[in-house]
Amino acid sequence: MFLIIGYVIILAAALGTYAVHGSLAALWVPTEYIAIVGLAIGGFVAGNGPKAIKGTIAALPAIFKGSPYNKAYYVDVLCMLYEILAKVRKEGLMSIEGDIENPEGSPILSKYPAFTADHHAVDFLCDYLRMMVGGNLNAFEIENLMDIEMETHHHEAHMPAHVVSKVADGVPAFGIVVAVMGVVNVMGSVGSPPAVLGKMIGGALVGTFLGILIAYGFVEPVAKLLEQKAAEEGTIYKCIKMVLLASMSGYAPQVAIEFGRKTLDSHSRPSFTELEEELKARKGK
Numbered sequence: 001m002f003l004i005i006g007y008v009i010i011l012a013a014a015l016g017t018y019a020v021h022g023s024l025a026a027l028w029v030p031t032e033y034i035a036i037v038g039l040a041i042g043g044f045v046a047g048n049g050p051k052a053i054k055g056t057i058a059a060l061p062a063i064f065k066g067s068p069y070n071k072a073y074y075v076d077v078l079c080m081l082y083e084i085l086a087k088v089r090k091e092g093l094m095s096i097e098g099d100i101e102n103p104e105g106s107p108i109l110s111k112y113p114a115f116t117a118d119h120h121a122v123d124f125l126c127d128y129l130r131m132m133v134g135g136n137l138n139a140f141e142i143e144n145l146m147d148i149e150m151e152t153h154h155h156e157a158h159m160p161a162h163v164v165s166k167v168a169d170g171v172p173a174f175g176i177v178v179a180v181m182g183v184v185n186v187m188g189s190v191g192s193p194p195a196v197l198g199k200m201i202g203g204a205l206v207g208t209f210l211g212i213l214i215a216y217g218f219v220e221p222v223a224k225l226l227e228q229k230a231a232e233e234g235t236i237y238k239c240i241k242m243v244l245l246a247s248m249s250g251y252a253p254q255v256a257i258e259f260g261r262k263t264l265d266s267h268s269r270p271s272f273t274e275l276e277e278e279l280k281a282r283k284g285k
Contacts, residue, residue: 003063003225010217029203032178036210039174040219044167052163059160063225069232071268073114075278077236078257078270080112081243082279084129085253093133100126100133120153121236128244139248146241150234157233161226168219175211179204238263254279 015024045053087095087108099106103122109115116122128146131137137145182204192200243260247253261269270278 001064001066003221006221007218010213014213014217026199026202027206027209029206032182032203032207032210035178035181036171036174036207036214039177040167040171040214043170043174044163047166048163052159055156056160056163059226059229060222062229063222067229067232068114069235069268071270074236074239074261074264074268075270075275076112077115077239078243078260078275079279079282080108080115081240081260082253082257083108085243085247085256088247089253093135096129097133100129118236121240124149124153124237125240125244128240132244132248139245142248143241143245146237146245150237150241153237154230154234157230158227161223161230164219164226165223168215168223171215171219172208172211175207175209175214178207178211182207235264235268 015027018024018027044056048056084096084099099108103109103116103126109122128142131142182200186200186204239260242263243256246256246259251259257275258272261272261275264270
C-alpha cells in the first residue's frame, strides 16, 4: 500500500513539476522505455543463477502485503513456547516427542496457525527441541549451532533484496547507454533542421532521466522493502533461540519467555503485564 502511495508521490513530483514548464509528450519515447527495461531484465538474468532468480521473483509479492509479525503474532508465539516448556517441566522432555515429530497434528502447535504457516520457523523450533529431547548437547553447543543456522537463513532471506539492489545500481548506467545510442543517432542526422535535431537530442536525454528515475524512484524502494521484510522475519528466530537457551539453563517457563520477549522490537513487543495477563487468560480456558 505505502509502496503504491510512494510511487504516486514520486511521479507527481517528477512529472508534475516538469509539466508546469514543459510538454510531457517530450518524455514519451517508447523505444527508450523498452530498451532500459529490457537491459535491466537482461542484467538481472545474466547476473544471477536460477536459485537467486526464483527466490527474488517469489519474494516480490510480499512487498504488497502487510507484515504478519505484529504484537498479536509474538504474543501467540510466546504463549506457545510457554505451553511447550510448561509441558516439559511437568511431564518431562519425552512428553513433547509427538509434538516434535508431527507438528501439524500437535495439540499445542495446531492452536497457532499463524506460526505453523511458517515452515522454516516450525522446523527451527522442532529441530532444537529434538536436540533437547536427545540430551546429547549442552546449551553452549546448541547456541553455536543456532547462530550458524540463523546466519545461513539471514543470508538466504536477504538475497532477494541484494539482487534487486544490484539491479537498481545498474539501471542508471543502462539509461546512459540508451542516451549515448540516441546521441549517435543524432550525429547521423546532423544535416537535419535545428528543430528536428533538438527533438532528437531531447529524446536521447530522456534515457538518462528514465534510468535515474526508475533506479532510485522505483527499483531501489523495492530492495529496501525486501530488506525490511527479511529483517522482520529473522526476529522470530532470535526469540525462539533465547527462550530455548534460557530453558536449557534451568529457568522456569515464565522466566524463559521473558528472555524471548526482550529480543522483540519495541513496536511489536508486548509488555510484561500484557503477556502475563494473556497467559493467565489462556490458562483459564
